[in-house]
Amino acid sequence: MRVETLLRNTAAANPGRIAVTAEETRLSYGVLDDKSDRLASALLARGVRRGDRVVVFMENIWEMTVAVFAVLKAGAVLCPVNPSLKADGLRFVLGDCRPSAILTQAKYARLCEEAGRDVPVSLITVVARGAVAIPGVLAFDDCVAEEPDGLPEAGTGDDLAMIIYTSGSTGNAKGVMMTHANIVAASGSIAAYLENSADDVILGILPLSFTYGLYQLLVAVRVGARLVLQKNFAFPHAVLAAARAEGITGLPLVPTMAAMILSMKDVEPLPTLRYITNAAAALPTAHVAGLTELFPQACLYLMYGLTECARATFLPPEEVDQRPDSVGKAIPGTEVLVVDETGRSLPAGTVGELVVRGPHVMQGYWENPASTGAVLRPGPKPGERWLHTGDLFRTDAAGFLYFVGRKDDIVKVGGEKIALSQVEAALHACRGVVAAVVVGVPDPVLGMALRAVAVVSDPTLTERDVLRHCAGILPESMVPKSVEFRAELPLTASGKVSRRLVTEAGEKE
Known part of the structure; x- marks a missing residue:
């Protein structure tokens, strides 16, 4: 099956059902299907061909949902890019995937023009929400007003559907290649364990240009649910x-959103809320307790995923009280293992790298065989291919998984390896700490020492208070040497706290 078939099937069965709500706009499934047909036809008429890459550089607006399916209906490859990206970042993406078209908004048109000047292809630019004085730029509204003129015959599920870029926090971003079959498998697995149905109304607050946000749209379309977009x-x-x-x-969220909600006063209930999900980064157990107390009727799904496979694990809500720091087991239809450096499966309680196998795992990195070979490796049985995540985990006796940290986020303090995420979990359990991150800093005695950087809601909280709290629950080697208070922490475009930016800011001081 191809991804656009999900929309065609739902639109055929329930054309009048509302698919997308964005500000004052409400698109039915029939209208979403029709508008994406028209935009696909307009792209084809202007030279986009099967297999061409098309960049979609938009905020969470209804036009982006149309653009996603239009690109796929044209037989092209969707390349969603977050519009918070600056000129250099966008220039890299355009140069890497060499798109034949870019769909954007009027306010980003000049940025796209600047970033695309050195791209070795002629870019077709379609702009939504306003006119721009740039020759040759097409208006989104004009394109979707045209009568569709025959779309290409559908390809197969093995066709490349999407190139979605990693954050690039450890170097240049890499283009993750997903086929239609990969996306259909992932969306089906997610819909199954969340028990999504046409009765669901999903908040689309996460960027559609990132995997976690995009799958809110894909799952909603798959089951006929309604997506409520917020920018x-x-x-x-x-x-x-x-x-x-x-x-x-x-309510899909990330830890920074959970922290904001829990720091608000007089939060009114959401009486229709059925479930909450968390992915992107581990949710501190203090936030788990806070959310379950604030929204007692809602099931909380603690998940782990990454761009290269969308989702990998989830913890069933009935296990949350017993295992609030776990991210569960493999999502339906997939496998996960914790392995050592040789690929050998490790026993419970032993820390190793998480590897993932299933129909949702990427095909590789776009035109980057070296990086692909480093993470997609053969397994112990013939024909197996496992995704090596670069993340450290352990399992308990029942097989539930616990995130320990990124391989890159292990700091050696006085000869002992410390997982920074474990120290951060202790900080988040401290009364008055809203958000926290831990970084390693050079130390003449220990080699490296730990510095905590925190945002607090209680202005009377002192460094001594935080350190005393940590000393009460952590081994001495894991207690930070110092605590710095800030008004806010720098975030990546996907809403994660950026440890790299925190470290760089400290180095400049």
Whole structure:
């Protein structure tokens, strides 16, 4: 099956059902299907061909949902890019995937023009939400107003559907290649364990240009649910008010959003809320407790995923009370293992790298065989191919998984290896700490020492208070040497706290 078939099937069965709500716009499945047909036809008429890459550089607006399916219906390869990317980052992506078209908004048109000047192809640019004085730029509204003129015959599920870029936090971003079959498998598995149905109303607050956000759209379309788009979480009271008015049943979030919600006063209930999900980064156990207390009727799904496979694990809600620091087991239809450096499966309690196998795992990195070979490796049985995540995990006796940290986030303090994520978990359990990150800093005696950087809601909280708290629950070697308080922590475009930016800011001081 191909991804656009999910939309065609739902639109044929329930054309009048609302698919997307964004500000004052409400698109039915029939309209979403029709508009994406028209845009696909317009792209084809202007030279986009099967297999061409098409960049979609938009915020969470209804036009982006149309663009996603239009690209796929044209037989092209979807390349979603977060519009917070600056000129250099966008220039890298355009030069790497060499798209034949870019779909964007008027306010980003000049940025796209600047970034695309050195791209060795002629870019077709389609702009939504306003006109721009750039020759040759097409208006989104004009394209979707044209009568569709025959779309290409559908290919197969093995065709490349998407190139979605990693964050590039450890170097240049890499283009993760996903086939239609990969995406259909991932969306089906997610919908199964979340028990999604046409009755669901899902809050689309996470960027559609990132895997976690995009799959809210793909899963909603698959089951005929409604997606309520919001551009960001800068004004949480307004977002939650909109969520309440729309009767949302699904609330996908990341830890920074959870921290903001839990720091708010007088949060009104969301009476229709059925479930909450967390991915991107581990949710501190203090936040787990806070969310379950704030929304007692909602099931909490603690998940682990990465761009290279969308999702890998989930913890069933009935296990949350007993294992609030676990991310569960493999999602349906997939396998995971914790292995040593030779690929040998490790026993419970032993820390090793998580590897993933299943129909949702990427095909590789776009035009990057060296990086592909480093993470997609043969397994012990003939024909097996496992994704090596670069993340350290352990299992308990029942087989539930626990995130320990990135391989890159292990710091040696006085000769002892420390997982920074474990120290951060202790910090988040401290009363008054809203968000925290731990970094390694040079130390003349220990080689490296730990520095905590925290955002607090209690202005009376002191460094001594935080260190005393940590000393009460952590081994001496894991207690930070110092604590720095800041008004906020730098985030990546996907909403994660950026340890790299925290470290760089400290080095400049």
